Amino acid sequence: MSAAWETVIGLETHVQLRTASKMFCGCSAAFGAPPNTNVCPVCLGLPGSLPVPNEQAMKLAVRAALALGCTVHARSILARKNYFYPDLPKGYQISQFESPLATDGSVSYLSPDRGVATATIARLHVEEDAGKSLHDRVPKQTAVDLNRCGVPLVEIVTGPDFRSPREARAYLLTLKQVLEYAGISDCDMEKGSLRVDANVSVRRAGETALGTKTEVKNINSFAYVEKALTVERDRQITLLESGGVVVQQTMLFDSKSNEVRAQRLKEESHDYRYFPDPDLPPLVLQPDFIAEQQTQLPELPARKRERFVADYALGVSDAAVLTAERAVADYYEQVVHAGAEPKAAANWVMTEVLGDAKDHGDHLRVPAGGLAQLIALVKGGTLSHQAAKRVFSEVAERGGDPRTVAEALGLVQVGDTGVLAGWVNDVLGAHGVEVGRYRQGETKLIQFFVGQVMKASRGKADPKLTQRLLEERLAG
Amino acid sequence: MSDPSESLASAKAVADRVIKAKRLNACLTPPKELRASLAQQAQAAHHSGVLYGMPVAVKDNICTLEFTTSCGSKILGGFRSPFEATAVARLKAAGALIAGKTNCDEFGMGSSTEHSAYGRTVHPTDKARVPGGSSGGSAALVAAGAVPAALGSETGGSVRQPASLCGVVGIKPTYGRVSRYGLVAFGSSLDQIGVLGRSVHDAARVLSVISGRDPRDATCEDRDPLRLPTVPESLQGFVIGIPKEYFPPDLDPGVRRACDRAIRLLRELGAAVREVSLPHTAHAVPTYYIVAPAEASSNLARYDGARYGPRFDGSADVRSLYRRTRGEGFGPEVRRRILVGTYVLSSGYYDAYYRKAQQMRALIAQDFRHVFDRGVDLLFTPTTPTPAFKAGEKLSDPVAMYLSDIFTVTANLAGLPALSLPIGRIKGLPIGGQFLGQAFLEDEMLEAAYALERVVPATEEA
Numbered sequence: 001m002s003a004a005w006e007t008v009i010g011l012e013t014h015v016q017l018r019t020a021s022k023m024f025c026g027c028s029a030a031f032g033a034p035p036n037t038n039v040c041p042v043c044l045g046l047p048g049s050l051p052v053p054n055e056q057a058m059k060l061a062v063r064a065a066l067a068l069g070c071t072v073h074a075r076s077i078l079a080r081k082n083y084f085y086p087d088l089p090k091g092y093q094i095s096q097f098e099s100p101l102a103t104d105g106s107v108s109y110l111s112p113d114r115g116v117a118t119a120t121i122a123r124l125h126v127e128e129d130a131g132k133s134l135h136d137r138v139p140k141q142t143a144v145d146l147n148r149c150g151v152p153l154v155e156i157v158t159g160p161d162f163r164s165p166r167e168a169r170a171y172l173l174t175l176k177q178v179l180e181y182a183g184i185s186d187c188d189m190e191k192g193s194l195r196v197d198a199n200v201s202v203r204r205a206g207e208t209a210l211g212t213k214t215e216v217k218n219i220n221s222f223a224y225v226e227k228a229l230t231v232e233r234d235r236q237i238t239l240l241e242s243g244g245v246v247v248q249q250t251m252l253f254d255s256k257s258n259e260v261r262a263q264r265l266k267e268e269s270h271d272y273r274y275f276p277d278p279d280l281p282p283l284v285l286q287p288d289f290i291a292e293q294q295t296q297l298p299e300l301p302a303r304k305r306e307r308f309v310a311d312y313a314l315g316v317s318d319a320a321v322l323t324a325e326r327a328v329a330d331y332y333e334q335v336v337h338a339g340a341e342p343k344a345a346a347n348w349v350m351t352e353v354l355g356d357a358k359d360h361g362d363h364l365r366v367p368a369g370g371l372a373q374l375i376a377l378v379k380g381g382t383l384s385h386q387a388a389k390r391v392f393s394e395v396a397e398r399g400g401d402p403r404t405v406a407e408a409l410g411l412v413q414v415g416d417t418g419v420l421a422g423w424v425n426d427v428l429g430a431h432g433v434e435v436g437r438y439r440q441g442e443t444k445l446i447q448f449f450v451g452q453v454m455k456a457s458r459g460k461a462d463p464k465l466t467q468r469l470l471e472e473r474l475a476g
Numbered sequence: 477m478s479d480p481s482e483s484l485a486s487a488k489a490v491a492d493r494v495i496k497a498k499r500l501n502a503c504l505t506p507p508k509e510l511r512a513s514l515a516q517q518a519q520a521a522h523h524s525g526v527l528y529g530m531p532v533a534v535k536d537n538i539c540t541l542e543f544t545t546s547c548g549s550k551i552l553g554g555f556r557s558p559f560e561a562t563a564v565a566r567l568k569a570a571g572a573l574i575a576g577k578t579n580c581d582e583f584g585m586g587s588s589t590e591h592s593a594y595g596r597t598v599h600p601t602d603k604a605r606v607p608g609g610s611s612g613g614s615a616a617l618v619a620a621g622a623v624p625a626a627l628g629s630e631t632g633g634s635v636r637q638p639a640s641l642c643g644v645v646g647i648k649p650t651y652g653r654v655s656r657y658g659l660v661a662f663g664s665s666l667d668q669i670g671v672l673g674r675s676v677h678d679a680a681r682v683l684s685v686i687s688g689r690d691p692r693d694a695t696c697e698d699r700d701p702l703r704l705p706t707v708p709e710s711l712q713g714f715v716i717g718i719p720k721e722y723f724p725p726d727l728d729p730g731v732r733r734a735c736d737r738a739i740r741l742l743r744e745l746g747a748a749v750r751e752v753s754l755p756h757t758a759h760a761v762p763t764y765y766i767v768a769p770a771e772a773s774s775n776l777a778r779y780d781g782a783r784y785g786p787r788f789d790g791s792a793d794v795r796s797l798y799r800r801t802r803g804e805g806f807g808p809e810v811r812r813r814i815l816v817g818t819y820v821l822s823s824g825y826y827d828a829y830y831r832k833a834q835q836m837r838a839l840i841a842q843d844f845r846h847v848f849d850r851g852v853d854l855l856f857t858p859t860t861p862t863p864a865f866k867a868g869e870k871l872s873d874p875v876a877m878y879l880s881d882i883f884t885v886t887a888n889l890a891g892l893p894a895l896s897l898p899i900g901r902i903k904g905l906p907i908g909g910q911f912l913g914q915a916f917l918e919d920e921m922l923e924a925a926y927a928l929e930r931v932v933p934a935t936e937e938a
Contacts, residue, residue: 041557041558041559044783045778046558046784047539047545047547047552047555047557047660047661047778048538048539048545048557048559048561048657048658048660048661049559049657049658050656050657050694050695051694052691052693053694082773082774082777082821084777084780084798086780086782086794089778089782089783090778091776091777091778092774142794271822271823273773273774273818273821273822273823273826275771275774275821275826275830277664278664278695278771279661279664279694279695280694281694281695
């Protein structure tokens with residue numbers, strides 16, 4: 001049914017900034033402390049308390065804006081968003097409204113539908129987080145934890161740029177990658193350090209005017225992004241096809257039932273009565289400050305991917321895998337700088353290193369220098385590829401220097417022609433029939449002889465040298 | 477070093493004086509608690525401080541560790557702040573004694589101290605009259621001689637207006653001169669802690685102690701504490717402007733006579749006096765009554781009964797908890813201003829009211845700049861249009877009440893320093909004259925006030 005319809009999605013993403021302290025006070029911004037322990041008069045909004053902006057939060061927010069290609073405004077205004085809720089102790093949230101920190105950015109991402117695509121960033125503004133209402137902690141009562149109150153956030157708003165739920169998801173993953181790269185946020189949806197709301201509408205293919213949108217909230221995991229948006233899109237299409245109309249409202253996604261339900265009108269957003277916060281002077285950023293944040297930005301994933309292709313002659317997809325996480329990309333480059341051949345290093349990192357990391361909490365357990373040494377041992381013929389994999393596991397598990405470990409495990413290949421000649425003699429002597437067949441032209445039997453030598457040497461014989469010796473002997 | 481028994485004796489004397497003024501209902505602190513705290517404070521006071529042993533009463537909307545901070549409101553009845561205002565901490569560090577909390581209009585909203593949940597404060601010389609407000613408790617205590625100085629706060633004249641009506645000195649410093657940390661917010665862009673004192677010097681030395689940068693208030697200027705000027709021999713070289721808009725034809729004749737006499741004395745002191753114009757003055761009160769309630773509606777949102785203060789409960793859901801707590805906890809004037817403020821910030825009305833008021837506020841500030849840019853150092857005006865009025869007289873007419881701030885709100889809107897000092901009596905009731913100064917030039921304003929104070933017959937009929 002969806003072929004006749006075009007989906008239009010825009011995302012509003014809230015990202016917690018990775019600061020030690022909160023946005024407007026000195027309390028710890030750490031996740032997971034016992035309820036209501038990271039609080040003070042300021043974030044509790046006690047009478048007489050006043051907010052003072054956290055400079056580190058401003059640095060990270062500006063870096064986020066620059067990483068997303070935004071224009072950072074030298075002067076922006078912190079505003080109050082007024083509403084009553086038990087986890088909002090001041091009765092307002094300090095946010096930005098008319099003059100946001102940054103506007104007009106863009107993010108290039110790989111759309112599963114259209115290839116490389118661009119999402120526009122309409123605005124990026126700073127704000128403080130609210131506390132948390134816990135409805136399941138005390139029966140029939142709502143418990144409030146204010147630890148999160150005042151944790152710094154940026155809100156990143158895209159244009160209505162996505163044409164499918166999976167495209168929206170691809171953008172979100174790219175956004176996460178960029179923000180993680182730049183050290184701006186942990187972007188952990190499960191811990192709530194990245195939260196996303198989506199504006200969804202549909203229109204008949206070919207139409208240019210936007211359809212009536214709904215806002216989908218409560219998408220609390222990356223896994224649900226595509227699901228929630230698909231459910232809402234399908235709901236709208238079904239509704240329109242049966243002659244109904246879409247009502248502009250907020251839809252809550254329920255991951256258990258895989259459904260969206262309209263938020264009760266009572267909970268609906270009302271008039272927030274935004275106005276400039278008189279407790280906070282305009283945020284004035286000096287050009288030097290903004291320039292300094294630009295220099296603090298690392299090479300971002302898209303740029304790094306291109307450079308890996310150019311510098312290391314890697315394929316685009318390999319480069320994408322290697323640059324997906326900054327730690328992995330840095331590790332890869334350390335391996336190459338330690339002397340490993342780039343292509344071999346890429347194969348090792350993508351298979352053994354990432355495989356091992358996946359099983360061990362994303363830790364890169366073998367030091368880059370060690371991996372480079374291991375690759376050199378394979379290249380120099382000291383270790384077979386199979387043996388090197390065993391050494392890798394051993395070093396990952398117990399540490400140590402690859403050569404020493406290989407020797408201790410007895411995996412070093414025998415390259416001494418005298419020793420090899422002994423095994424070659426034994427093998428040829430024991431397989432007279434096959435020698436005859438070989439000499440009559442059945443040369444593919446060479447692999448059989450190599451295998452027999454490997455067996456006799458219990459895997460230690462250098463296979464290339466063995467083959468050469470066999471060929472010489474069989475020819476003679 | 478002072479003798480401990482001596483400091484105890486002085487603490488007792490301070491408590492006695494404050495408690496003796498009980499009939500004024502100016503101090504909200506129960507006598508027993510006041511005595512105990514003063515005895516403790518006197519022993520802990522810093523001997524080397526510049527205010528050592530000086531009792532200073534503190535308006536009930538300024539946070540203290542010593543007493544409750546209820547802001548004259550039921551909604552904060554019994555509230556004890558876990559921290560103290562920067563101004564209070566500085567007073568204590570200078571050796572001053574916090575001599576109780578003073579009555580005020582609820583959250584500073586009022587001009588008569590009748591809008592207190594704890595009863596009205598009585599004018600020290602006529603019990604049928606009001607002391608002004610909202611810092612009426614502080615003004616009355618100082619006027620009664622119970623304390624030499626008290627902290628008040630201003631959003632639209634709440635220090636100067638009661639100072640004028642009670643016959644004491646009241647100073648509102650430049651916005652950003654004194655930290656607002658610990659001052660319970662009413663209209664944050666207008667609020668400043670101010671000082672009421674028996675004399676210009678008593679008020680000024682307290683102001684000097686509490687002023688200066690504070691990293692806990694982003695709107696507090698990064699400046700050293702105010703340095704006190706010496707009393708000048710003359711006002712030679714001073715150019716004092718008399719803004720004609722502050723002397724309307726229907727001005728109370730007694731007030732006009734008192735001001736004319738003061739202006740004559742300023743001339744005799746050597747000042748050049750010239751008439752000036754502040755053309756947007758007429759819009760100041762309407763502007764103020766948009767900006768201040770708008771900010772108040774947001775600042776007072778936190779009093780919802782969920783975390784602190786009394787909870788007017790009995791309801792299952794959170795909405796009705798809010799409704800009952802706020803409906804019963806706030807008095808009628810506070811509710812009125814929250815409603816006005818909510819209205820002017822609403823989408824659809826924001827541009828017509830709040831944005832327009834901000835534009836007018838900028839024009840009012842510009843009026844002052846124009847005058848000061850043309851060589852005028854200070855302005856002199858009446859502080860209030862009349863002396864103290866009768867209790868109940870303006871309660872049913874909010875606009876009449878609001879108009880008693882007509883000469884004071886401009887300094888708050890423009891963020892300028894201003895001072896009221898007694899310049900005479902009208903049928904026995906004190907009346908104040910006002911100096912309006914340039915931003916952060918409190919020292920010039922104080923010089924003029926010192927000079928005028930020495931010569932003006934403040935207790936004589938005008």
